[in-house]
Amino acid sequence: MSLFYECVAAFCVGGLLCVVAQLLIDLTRLTPARILVSFVVAGVVLSAVGLYEPLYRFAGCGVSVPLLGFGGALARGVREAVHTDGLLGVLTGGLSAAAAGTTAAMMLGLLCALIFKSRPKRA
Amino acid sequence: MTDKQAYLQYVNRRAARSPVLRNCAAAFWVGGSICLGGQLLRALYRALGASPDAAGTLVSITLVFFSALATGLGIFDTIARYAGAGTLLPITGFANAVVSPAIDTKSEGFVLGVGAKIFTVAGPVLLYGTAASVLYGLIYWVYVLFS
Amino acid sequence: MGHIWEFEAPARVLSHASAVGREEFLGPLGSLFDYHDESDRFGAKTWEKAEGALGATVFNLALGRAGLSHTAIDLLLAGDLQNQCVASSGGLSVFGVPYLGLYGACSTFVEGLLVSALALNAAQPLSRVAVVTTSHNCAAERQFRLPLEYGGQRTPTAQWTATAGGCLLLERGRQGVCLTAGMAGRMVDGGVSDAANMGAAMAPAAADSLVRWFRESGESPTDYDAIITGDLGQEGSEILSDLLAMKGLSLSDRHRDCGVLLYDRARQDVHAGGSGCGCCASVTAALFLPQLLRGEMRRVLLMATGALMSPTSVQQGGSIVGIAPIVRMEVLEK
Structure with missing residues (x-):
């Protein structure tokens, strides 16, 4: 699969997922927080029923960069941990798989709080 | 229009809708571009010798880094006002949701401000994502047990 | 009464x-x-x-x-x-x-x-x-x-x-710009719970106050040079006009809203307009008071509008109660 084809697929699928989220924001009374939660849970469900991985092979970052990918990673992590650690894996698998992104966000949040100060919104 | 229900119907009917088409177009091209950028980064990390898994993780970290920087410099919210779900749904939105309360609550101190409030916006995603994975893990564990 | x-x-x-x-x-x-x-x-x-x-x-x-x-x-x-x-x-x-x-x-x-x-x-x-x-x-x-x-x-x-x-x-004192009468607003719950539509939450209270004012005083909107509202914004102002029309009252061209006046909505991304305690206060002090002092207006009705709510009440889905007290300002000569 050529890089060009991968990029087109990532752009289109990622863009379409964002359009779905935008439609939910604009046309329903769902708050953005609820929509994000729905996408993460949807990622877990898609992975559970075996749809996430084929989708990922097709669109790459088009599905893994949107929050669907966070759910996909959680589900994959828990699946692998159940195989290696059994019942304990149920508790360790999810967050372990999502640790890098979450920890990076936390540490950068702390660093930004040290460096930057809050600015007024501009109309 | 004497009762509340009739008034609410009237209010909802007349309230201007968000410009859906414009918003969707912006979400599509910005969101798509972020994913495209991720794909290019992934190819770069692969070419530098990272394993597929490591490359994916590095893409996430890189995008989180740039979102945090944009948030700190005060340009993320300007872009997001235009892009809507285009910046909200990718991991950039998650990073912004963690970094923005951190910067904002600095005035209340690093423990009770930054420390306690850092997940006020992103908390639901972490909690319910993890809860869904635990539920799935339990079902999967039972499934593995009996197959 | x-x-x-x-x-x-x-x-x-x-x-x-x-x-x-x-x-x-x-x-x-x-x-x-x-x-x-x-x-x-x-x-x-x-x-x-x-x-x-x-x-x-x-x-x-x-x-x-x-x-x-x-x-x-x-x-x-x-x-x-x-x-x-x-x-x-x-x-x-x-x-x-x-x-x-x-x-x-x-x-x-x-x-x-x-x-x-x-x-x-x-x-x-x-x-x-x-x-x-x-x-x-x-x-x-x-x-x-x-x-x-x-x-x-x-x-x-x-x-x-x-x-x-x-x-x-x-x-x-009774010389210059004076407050000569006033009226407290009634708390009116129009049932609106959307904090992103405060104009709609406050408009019923504004309409209630104006209707009571004109009914009781026997005055009409044309007795005033301006009827100033605090921060109904574009949305709330239009709703107020509709609500008053149903009661047979028209403010015609006399209505001015501080929230609409404060920003250029075509150029500034403020959506329906300004709001806040300072909106009515700053626009009154900077625009309307000088106009009264210069004699460009003689008599105005100033009605600020408030949306009584807290972040918690909104999250719990409670409806937003509106309030609209009125004061009459006029230029008196000794």
Whole structure:
């Protein structure tokens, strides 16, 4: 699969997922927080029923960069941990798989709080 | 229009809708571009010798880094006002949701401000994502047990 | 049985002042304000303290314009949008003036004017009273909505909390611009629970107050040069016009809304317009009072509108109660 084809697929699928989220924001009374939660849970469900991985092979970052990918990673992590650690894996698998992104966000949040100060919104 | 229900119907009917088409177009091209950028980064990390898994993780970290920087410099919210779900749904939105309360609550101190409030916006995603994975893990564990 | 208070001794406006932040300065009224701070910080480290400093600024400016010291003020009536009104107490405590903290959401300015007229009409009246109200966009965003750096979109009916403050100094007297009558608003629950549509939440209270005012006073809107509302915004103003039409009342071309006037909605992304305690106060002090003083208007009705709610009440899905107190301002000659 050529890089060009991968990029087109990532752009289109990622863009379409964002359009779905935008439609939910604009046309329903769902708050953005609820929509994000729905996408993460949807990622877990898609992975559970075996749809996430084929989708990922097709669109790459088009599905893994949107929050669907966070759910996909959680589900994959828990699946692998159940195989290696059994019942304990149920508790360790999810967050372990999502640790890098979450920890990076936390540490950068702390660093930004040290460096930057809050600015007024501009109309 | 004497009762509340009739008034609410009237209010909802007349309230201007968000410009859906414009918003969707912006979400599509910005969101798509972020994913495209991720794909290019992934190819770069692969070419530098990272394993597929490591490359994916590095893409996430890189995008989180740039979102945090944009948030700190005060340009993320300007872009997001235009892009809507285009910046909200990718991991950039998650990073912004963690970094923005951190910067904002600095005035209340690093423990009770930054420390306690850092997940006020992103908390639901972490909690319910993890809860869904635990539920799935339990079902999967039972499934593995009996197959 | 009446709800209108006709003041036996009118309260005369002795002095006025206004101050705003960057966006308000960039709006169509920008050059009219006495003071503006491009950084929105007003020399303070936090947004909450900045709002307090804004209140102190307008109080000082009004004192300066009247050539008075703060010791000449017998009562300070102030309010803002922060929890427990800490902007007012934090910013104005240094003056040591006897103080009543007020809360009427964005209607606080007119609430303050009503209380000031009471104090000046007591059997043994006070001689001078100050009314100060403020709001700060950053403090309000943090308290009511989301972190300032959070990236999100707002709906077209949402309003923009003004970084603004206004102060009026009043004394007993019947010369110049005077408050001659007033009326408290009734709390009206229109059933609206959407905090991004405060115009719709406040319009029923505004309509209720105006209908009661004109019915009881026997006056008509044409008896006034302007009927000024605080911060209904574009959405709320249009709804008010519809609600009044159903009661057979038309404000025709006399309606002016401070929230609509404060920004250029074509150029500034403030959606339905400005809001906040400082919106009505700053626009009144910067635009309408000078017009009355110059004799361009003789008689106006000033009605501030407030959305009574808290972040918790909104999250729990409670409906937003509206309130709209009215004060009549007119130019009296001795």
